[in-house]
Amino acid sequence: MTYEILTYILGGLTIGTALMVILSKHPLRSVLYLVVTFFLISGHFLLMNAQFIAIVNVIVYAGAIMVLFLFVLMLLNLDKDNEPKTPWLTKFIAVISGGALFTVIIAATSESFMHLSQKAVEKTGDAIVKVSDQEGLVENLGHLLFTEYIVPFEVSSILFLASMVGAVLLAKREKQTIVEL
């Protein structure tokens, strides 16, 4: 019971901060609200026994990516007229299409609602289920990562190398710009 109350409170807070991300006028506030949203989502991960993913989410998303966003935002030195007001018709259409997206996804997955809850009831009597309760711990995930998923893990290092080279190449100032300044 306390688990469900905690889940609902966390879910409501997550939706509220996610709304504040797109509603707040200043991009700096959006970044800070997004950090709060990521922390709340990590709370959800903790509640779902996914401790490793929760920690990774805090470190990589809230710690690294959001700080990168903040740095770029500070570097850009934005003034007031950089983001003109969106016309209300655009907002209206965007909200309508977002709601339509929500409705379509819920309608498409609504069959699985019944199915999943039935499956959960069926599994209660199952003895095999007990083994896999601790799948989110670092030990089990690390074993899975370094045996079954070793190839994608190595490929991701190549991806990081490529993105690092790309970022350095793109963000490097050209010689003409230096002369200009």
Next chain:
Amino acid sequence: MIPLIVSQAEFSTNFYLILSTILFSIGAIGVLTRKNMIVLLMCIELMLNAVNLLLVSFSTANGTGDAQIFVFFIVVVAAAEATVGLSILLMAYRNRRTINADLFKNLNS
């Protein structure tokens, strides 16, 4: 040993299906309404995280860790994407002195 908070048998993904769909829709609305390109990138991150939430809830419901590995790789790809996207953004700002997405209609001039 870290205590388990919810046992797998009594876990239900219905709440997380709805919550992550709401978060994904909020991200989509943000992409459609905002003009600031940094906020657009942030809305994409929000949508990625909504998908992560759903994947982890499926992983807990099924009792297998494969979906959590997927989430790990999504985080990795999101980090790479954010660095490249932000450096493209910096270059665009250097050329145009603005990051308003509407002013980038023709990128080659």
